[in-house]
Amino acid sequence: MSGGPNPAVGNTQSSPVTAPVAKGRVTVQDAAVQFLHKGRAVQALSPISMELAPASFTAVIGPSGCGKSTLLNAIAGFTPLTGGAIGIDGTPVTGPSPRVGVMFQQYALFPWFTAIGNIEFALKRFGMPKAERREIAMQALAEVGLANKAANYPGQLSGGMRQRVALARTLAARPDVLLMDEPFGALDAQTRIAMQELLLGIWESRRTTVLFITHDIEEALVLSDRVLVMSAAPGRFVDEIAIHSPRPRSVEQIDDTFIENRARMLRLLRHADAAPSSPPSR
Amino acid sequence: MAKIAQFFVSMGLLLLLWTGVSTSGMVNPEFIPAPATIFTASVELYRDGVLLSDLSISLQRAAIGFALGAFLGVVLGLLTSRIRPVGYALHPLLNVLRPIPAIALAPLAIVWFGIGEPSKYFLITYTVFLAVWLNTDHGASHVASTYIRASRSLGAGTWREFFEVVIPAAAPHIVSGLRLGAALAFLSLVAAELTGASSGIGYRIQESRQFFRTDRMFVGLVELGLLGGLLDFVFQQISRRVVHWEQT
Numbered sequence: 001m002s003g004g005p006n007p008a009v010g011n012t013q014s015s016p017v018t019a020p021v022a023k024g025r026v027t028v029q030d031a032a033v034q035f036l037h038k039g040r041a042v043q044a045l046s047p048i049s050m051e052l053a054p055a056s057f058t059a060v061i062g063p064s065g066c067g068k069s070t071l072l073n074a075i076a077g078f079t080p081l082t083g084g085a086i087g088i089d090g091t092p093v094t095g096p097s098p099r100v101g102v103m104f105q106q107y108a109l110f111p112w113f114t115a116i117g118n119i120e121f122a123l124k125r126f127g128m129p130k131a132e133r134r135e136i137a138m139q140a141l142a143e144v145g146l147a148n149k150a151a152n153y154p155g156q157l158s159g160g161m162r163q164r165v166a167l168a169r170t171l172a173a174r175p176d177v178l179l180m181d182e183p184f185g186a187l188d189a190q191t192r193i194a195m196q197e198l199l200l201g202i203w204e205s206r207r208t209t210v211l212f213i214t215h216d217i218e219e220a221l222v223l224s225d226r227v228l229v230m231s232a233a234p235g236r237f238v239d240e241i242a243i244h245s246p247r248p249r250s251v252e253q254i255d256d257t258f259i260e261n262r263a264r265m266l267r268l269l270r271h272a273d274a275a276p277s278s279p280p281s282r
Numbered sequence: 283m284a285k286i287a288q289f290f291v292s293m294g295l296l297l298l299l300w301t302g303v304s305t306s307g308m309v310n311p312e313f314i315p316a317p318a319t320i321f322t323a324s325v326e327l328y329r330d331g332v333l334l335s336d337l338s339i340s341l342q343r344a345a346i347g348f349a350l351g352a353f354l355g356v357v358l359g360l361l362t363s364r365i366r367p368v369g370y371a372l373h374p375l376l377n378v379l380r381p382i383p384a385i386a387l388a389p390l391a392i393v394w395f396g397i398g399e400p401s402k403y404f405l406i407t408y409t410v411f412l413a414v415w416l417n418t419d420h421g422a423s424h425v426a427s428t429y430i431r432a433s434r435s436l437g438a439g440t441w442r443e444f445f446e447v448v449i450p451a452a453a454p455h456i457v458s459g460l461r462l463g464a465a466l467a468f469l470s471l472v473a474a475e476l477t478g479a480s481s482g483i484g485y486r487i488q489e490s491r492q493f494f495r496t497d498r499m500f501v502g503l504v505e506l507g508l509l510g511g512l513l514d515f516v517f518q519q520i521s522r523r524v525v526h527w528e529q530t
Contacts, residue, residue, distance in 0.1 A: 078431050098437030108432045111527035112450035121446065125437035155527050173436045 022054035023089055024176035024209030026075060030084035033070050045070040046234035047084055052177070055207040059220035062230025063269065068213050071235075072179050075211065076102045088177060098125055101175030101208075103166055103183045109154040115165045116141060116150040122173040140168040144198060160191035164198065171202070177209045185215065196222055197251050204248050217265050221258055222251055229268045239268050285515075315497040320504065323497035332486065337505065340471055340482040343399065347406020348467040352460055355411045359418025359456070364448065369423075376416060384409045384470035388477040402474040402482075409470035410463040417462065421455025422448055454528045457521040464517055468510045 033045040045067040052058050060068045073079040075086055077096040086093045088100065109118050119137040128136075141147050144164040154162050163183060170178065184192045196219060203210060203223075214220050220227045221243060229239040241264065245255055297317050303309060304316035311319065327333040362369040362376075384405045395401035425448055433447045449456075475484025483502045490498035 076431070076435060078435075096431060096434035098435065100435060102431065102435045104428055104432065107426070108428045110429065110432075110447065110450070112453070112525075113446075121433075121438070122436045124442065153527055169436070175435075 024052070024054040025089050026050075026052035026177055026209060026211070027087045028071070028075065028084070029086070031071070031074055031081050031086050032083035033067075033074055033079055034082040043234055044079075045074065046236065048236065049084075050228065050237065052209050052211060054209055056226065057203060057210045057212065057224045059212045059214055059224035059227045060230060061214055061217060061220045061227060061265065061269070062235060063232045064215075065233050066230045066235035067233060068230055068235065069181055072102075072181050072211060072213055075177070076100050076179050078102075098173045099175055100177045100179060101170040101173055103163075103170045103178065103180045105182045106159070106162070106186045109162055109166055109169070111154050114151050114153055115146060115157065118154070118165055119169045119172050122169045125173065137172065140172045141165070143202065144168045158191075159187055160195060163187065163195060167195075167199065167202070171206070171208075175208060177211070180210065180212045182213055182215065184219070192219075193251050199223065200249055200251070217262055217269070220265075221261055222249065227261075227265065229265060231271075238271075239264075241265065312494070313496060315500060319497045320500045323495070324501045324504075327486075327498065327501060333501075336481060336483050336486050336502075340475065340484070341509075343402045343474070343482065344406060344467045344471045347403050347471070348410050348464060350403065351407040351410025351412075351467070352414050352463055354407070355414025355416075355459065355463065356418050356456060358411075359415045359459075360422055360449070360452075362415070363419045363422035363452075364444065369419075373419075376412075376419070379412055380416070383473075385473040385477075388473055391474070392478050397478045397480075402471070402479065405474040406467050406470045409466045413463045413466050414456070414459040417459025418452065418456045421452035421459075424455075425451040454525045457525050461514065461517045461521060464513055465510060468506060468513070472506065 028048065028050045030047040030049055031045060032043070032047040034041050034043050036042070048067070048071065060071070062068050070079060074081055075088075075093060077093045077100065093100070110121065113121060116134070116137050119140050120133050123133045123136055126133075138147065138150060141150055144167060146161060146164055146168075149157060149161060149165075154165070157165065166183070184195045187195060200223060210224075212220070212223060225243055227241045227243065228237050229241070230236065231238045241261055243257070243261065245253070245257060300317050304311055304314055315323075324333060327336075358372070362372050387405060387408060388401075391401040391404045395404055429447050429451055430443065433443045438446065471482070472484040472487075475482040476488050479485040483505050487499050487502040490496070490502070
């Protein structure tokens with residue numbers, strides 16, 4: 001699949017002719033990651049396949065150690081595959097690239113740069129004049145509501161503010177695909193909801209392809225178009241739930257499907273946790 | 283400020299106790315002269331013109347040796363930590379050199395460079411270099427992988443990653459290496475001056491022994507203590523500003 005002749009084929013089923021080539025299609029084909037730990041082969045990611053359509057928002061949920069973070073790291077180009085292939089718009093992933101933006105759980109902002117300095121770091125790849133770079137960085141900060149914190153260092157910001165800067169920084173590099181590895185996992189409940197609200201707003205206006213990894217069922221349901229449920233190690237996709245709630249969404253709006261989907265996922269995850277396949281792992 | 287107050291309180295108590303002991307007749311003043319005697323000796327050395335000239339020549343040696351050693355240490359540390367073959371070739375050397383103290387190298391330095399200034403520079407440079415190399419290497423080889431990953435996925439090339447991520451991430455270690463190096467510069471300075479020199483604080487201590495002038499020896503010791511302490515204090519203040527993000 002990754003070496004496919006025409007990556008644009010089938011991008012949008014509704015308008016087959018003269019559709020603009022939407023960017024950000026991610027194709028994962030039998031991707032597997034294995035590494036040696038004390039001389040023993042450990043399967044960090046058992047062969048798995050999936051596809052992310054351009055401009056889609058997909059959440060992956062699953063128990064700890066199921067391989068969801070490894071999957072994300074492989075798509076980001078951080079972890080080399082030992083089997084299968086991953087392609088983005090037809091080009092195979094061979095290493096980290098600015099086409100794929102990553103937002104980490106925490107501690108990824110550079111503490112030696114100010115908030116605006118961190119965003120400028122991402123803009124430098126465009127080689128624009130300094131004044132223009134500063135202006136764009138300022139706009140990016142304003143978009144996440146932190147225009148007045150431009151000169152602050154990450155150490156002077158709260159956890160929620162840091163993640164807002166991190167989101168702005170990741171988006172500033174204009175990635176085609178945005179990977180988020182439990183980005184709000186370390187935040188308290190209120191800040192987390194505020195961040196989800198912010199992400200919804202920004203994403204609905206930009207529509208970058210998103211892969212969002214989370215532990216939190218409600219977070220997955222509120223944000224995404226589709227939720228993939230992974231089983232305990234060796235992780236496989238055991239279910240796929242399409243979320244039809246209309247957009248623009250709000251964290252407070254809960255419809256009937258939400259409750260129903262939540263119950264379904266809870267059931268699945270309970271089974272996933274109690275997977276009988278490998279007794280020693282939790 | 284509280285630190286400075288603490289310093290004066292502590293030193294004041296020490297002086298009081300010292301004066302008390304040396305005037306009580308419990309110890310031979312030839313061995314442990316009273317603070318007042320030491321002060322008189324320092325005034326005497328000052329009048330002779332050697333106090334300041336010793337001080338300036340010693341500081342000059344320490345400064346030149348430190349600058350050379352620090353520069354070489356930072357450069358080599360970055361090379362051994364970030365370029366795999368260089369690290370492979372040179373890391374064992376680091377472990378072999380580390381246990382060799384400057385004082386053990388002093389005779390060899392004199393054979394190589396003579397009794398003049400270059401042998402002093404060599405010994406101080408060597409000592410500072412090792413400390414700075416070790417710390418820089420450690421700091422730059424343990425850069426958090428999240429920083430490197432973030433940098434690469436934000437499109438930074440190798441050079442930008444090196445200058446804007448690796449060096450700042452290693453900076454706290456580099457700075458503490460420099461601070462240690464500054465302290466070691468003084469230690470090796472004395473080692474160099476005790477063995478074959480005709481000026482400097484270490485030489486003056488050695489010379490005083492020949493005339494059994496313990497008071498002059500103490501002048502040299504006090505100079506070393508105060509200078510080293512002051513230097514470290516200044517270094518701490520500077521590093522607090524340079525790597526400001528490390529405090530939180």
